[in-house]
Amino acid sequence: MNERNDKERSMNIAIVGYGKMGHMVEAAAKSLGHAVASTIDTRAEDATVRITEGDGATLADAVRRSGADGVIEFSHPSAAAGNVRALLPLRLPLVVGTTGWKAEEAGIRALAAASGGTAVRSANFSLGVNLFYRIVSEAARIVSAFDEYDCAVWEVHHNQKADSPSGTAMEIAHRILAEDGRKTALVTSAVTRKPEPHELHVSSTRIGSVPGTHTVFFDSGADTIEMTHRARSREGFARGAVHALARLSRALEAGTLKPGALYGAEDIL
16 A cells, blocks of 8 residues: 555554464564553563454453554454454554454444444555456456456465465455356365356465465466466565554555445555
C-alpha cells in the first residue's frame, strides 16, 4: 500500500499477537512514525501484557488501558475470532491479519453492526498481493471463455505456518470461482482420483523459511500460463497492515467508510 500520507498523524497502536509477525508489525509501525502502546500475547515473554487464550475480557481491558487508538491483530487461527469479538466493542479501528476464521465471519459481521466496531480483515495486506488478486480475477474472466484451459492454484509457505491452504490461496481461489463459471467446487486435500472438471484444486507445500509463494496455472494441451506472486520477506505484510490501520482510521474520520462493519483490504486501497 502506498506510504504517501500515512505519516500525517501518528497513531498509538496496540498489537495483539506478539510472535514473529507481531514483532515485525512493531518494527514497521515505529519506522512509519507510529507508537506502540502495548504488545499482548498468550506466550511471548517479551510482550508487555500476557493473557490467557480465550480471555476476551482481559484482552479488551489491556487494550483499553494502553490508551491505543488502533489495534492490529496477528495472533493464531484458534484465537483470532475470539480476539475480534472482544475487540470490536471497543470501537477502535481494527486490522486483522490472522486467517483461518472464515466460518466465524458472518457472526462477527453481525457483531460489528450491533456494537459499532469496525475492522479490516485480509489474508494478506501487502500491496503486491492485493494487485495480484485483481490480476487473477481479470485473467480468470478472460480464460474462462476458452474451454481448452484448466486451472489450479499452488501455494508454498514456511514450515511454521499453522493453517493450510493459506488464506491468500483461498482468496485467490474464491476470485477464480467468481469469474469462471466452469469451476464450482474447491478441493484442498490431496487428489487421489481423477479430478472432476468443475473442481478447482488448491494445493499446499510447507518447507523451510519460504515467506509465501502463490501460483495460478492455466493449462491447455498446447501450453501453460503461469502467474506467480513471490514474497521476499514478511516485512511487506507487516508494513501493509500498519498502512491499512492508518487508512482505516482516516477513512472513518472522513466518513468515507461507515463504522459498524467488516471491510476487506480492497475497501481501503
